[in-house]
Amino acid sequence: MKNTYLELIEQTFNFPQDEFELKNGNLLFHQIDLAEIIKEYGTPLRLTYLPKISQQIQKAKQYFEQAMQKHNYTAKYQYCYCTKSSHFRHVLEEALKNDIHIEISSAFDIDMLKRLDALGKIKPKTKIICNGFKPVNYLENIVQIINNGNQYVTPVLDNYEELDYYKNNITTESCNIGLRVATEEEPNFQFYTSRLGIRYSSVLNFYFQKIKPLKQFKLRMLHFFVDTGIRDSIYYWNEFKKCIKLYCELKKLCPSLKAINIGGGLPIKNSLGFNYDYQYMIEEIVSMIKTACDEEQIDYPEIYSEFGSFTVGESGAHIFSVIGLKRQNDSELWYMIDNSLMTTLPDTWGIDQRFILLPINKWKNEYTRVNIGGITCDNSDYYNSEAHISQLYLPFVEKNEVEPLYLGFFNTGAYQENISGYGGIKHCLIPSPKHILITKDKDGKFQHSLHNEEQSADNILNILGY
Ligand SMILES: Cc1ncc(COP(=O)(O)O)c(C=O)c1O
Numbered sequence: 001m002k003n004t005y006l007e008l009i010e011q012t013f014n015f016p017q018d019e020f021e022l023k024n025g026n027l028l029f030h031q032i033d034l035a036e037i038i039k040e041y042g043t044p045l046r047l048t049y050l051p052k053i054s055q056q057i058q059k060a061k062q063y064f065e066q067a068m069q070k071h072n073y074t075a076k077y078q079y080c081y082c083t084k085s086s087h088f089r090h091v092l093e094e095a096l097k098n099d100i101h102i103e104i105s106s107a108f109d110i111d112m113l114k115r116l117d118a119l120g121k122i123k124p125k126t127k128i129i130c131n132g133f134k135p136v137n138y139l140e141n142i143v144q145i146i147n148n149g150n151q152y153v154t155p156v157l158d159n160y161e162e163l164d165y166y167k168n169n170i171t172t173e174s175c176n177i178g179l180r181v182a183t184e185e186e187p188n189f190q191f192y193t194s195r196l197g198i199r200y201s202s203v204l205n206f207y208f209q210k211i212k213p214l215k216q217f218k219l220r221m222l223h224f225f226v227d228t229g230i231r232d233s234i235y236y237w238n239e240f241k242k243c244i245k246l247y248c249e250l251k252k253l254c255p256s257l258k259a260i261n262i263g264g265g266l267p268i269k270n271s272l273g274f275n276y277d278y279q280y281m282i283e284e285i286v287s288m289i290k291t292a293c294d295e296e297q298i299d300y301p302e303i304y305s306e307f308g309s310f311t312v313g314e315s316g317a318h319i320f321s322v323i324g325l326k327r328q329n330d331s332e333l334w335y336m337i338d339n340s341l342m343t344t345l346p347d348t349w350g351i352d353q354r355f356i357l358l359p360i361n362k363w364k365n366e367y368t369r370v371n372i373g374g375i376t377c378d379n380s381d382y383y384n385s386e387a388h389i390s391q392l393y394l395p396f397v398e399k400n401e402v403e404p405l406y407l408g409f410f411n412t413g414a415y416q417e418n419i420s421g422y423g424g425i426k427h428c429l430i431p432s433p434k435h436i437l438i439t440k441d442k443d444g445k446f447q448h449s450l451h452n453e454e455q456s457a458d459n460i461l462n463i464l465g466y
Helices: 005-012 034-041 051-070 089-098 107-118 136-147 160-169 200-211 234-253 278-296 309-315 346-350 416-420 457-463
Strands: 020-023 026-029 045-049 077-082 101-104 128-130 153-157 175-182 217-223 259-261 302-307 316-327 333-337 356-359 367-369 371-373 393-395 406-410 434-440 446-452
Touching: 005 393, 026 034, 026 406, 034 045, 034 316, 034 406, 034 434, 034 446, 051 077, 051 089, 051 278, 051 302, 051 309, 077 089, 089 107, 089 309, 101 107, 107 136, 128 136, 136 153, 136 160, 153 160, 153 217, 160 175, 160 200, 160 217, 175 200, 200 217, 200 234, 217 234, 234 259, 234 278, 278 302, 302 309, 309 316, 346 416, 356 393
Parallel strands: 045 434, 077 101, 077 302, 101 128, 128 153, 153 175, 175 217, 217 259, 259 302, 333 371
Antiparallel strands: 020 026, 045 316, 316 333, 316 406, 356 406, 367 393, 434 446
């Protein structure tokens, strides 16, 4: 007889990990009884467990605090939340409880911050780092808040022309700015230099010729983001060291420079076998900056980060029901789910992102190799491999079992709606799933509420003009 799914997982991984456990044969996520949630709300559903966001922020702050203590690093660490990873009000409100700063990337982000400010959610000294290529409405919004007296806004120059706009429109006596250095892409990319930021070799010249003569502007921050993420790879450390070297050179010419911004890219668990030593990586980052500054005899910079996925990814999950089985040939078994992977978890399709995938129930069934099919007609709407193997195993179920198999994709809290849209219209008119918010009350009891119903036909047809 074949092993059960539970045995397969126990033999393959150190299960349970801190996020998951089994209770009465059903899966708990952060101790939340998912079977209960399904009983109350049905599927498909997307859930956000808000306390996880604060936990992640606190974790990152601790990693840096320990690393800075260990290396006697005397400048500060500044945690910024990268709003583009999830703009939901509940996400920002939770994040902002943790004494953080904000990194934004578009004009509407500023409208969003104004709303949060009106609600009293933003502390007066919250720094706002404005990144990205800036069309005129974004520039106008940035200039407006600076001219209204917010001294904590730092536009990060993405290109030369951006500075001209500020020069012509900012009326305050002094304004802090940053500068983004374009990193080199990994050699397997088709293009070698990121389109974001100013070329490494042009930075010093740009500073000398354009920024330095403008007394109104103080260059405070050098920003670089290696967008393949913070990884223990030769490529990452290479780019990182290059940027620190540039920081040191620039600092000697530009005394106002005080901060290095390392962007985002701290990874999250995408499989039960995920193995990443956060403390080690952050210690390396701190120690490399310190060593370079000691060698060049310059002050240590404040270190800013803009972790998006790390902040919000592990707070999210998507749960689907298996609503049909298909055997396309002797070996190929398909579990059809009640939504689309392509439209609801677009990273699975667009960048071949893997998430932790676990059944919620039926752990004592035998395991079998399967493919998961979404219900659009698109042949890309499927999921059939895990991060650690190019196969997928789940509990075996028969057709027409009374209780369906429920499948959870975990740590899906970042970017998915921002890529696919939330609501709106989707491939084959597959609706956005319902969205549940879960939090804990002061006695540690879980509280859940419906944030949005599953999208209705009326909602979709209205958009389409019917
Ligand atoms: C400038 C910048 N900072 C931070 C981030 C966040 O990255 P992550 O979600 O990987 O932490 C991004 C993501 O694209 C980015 O472009």
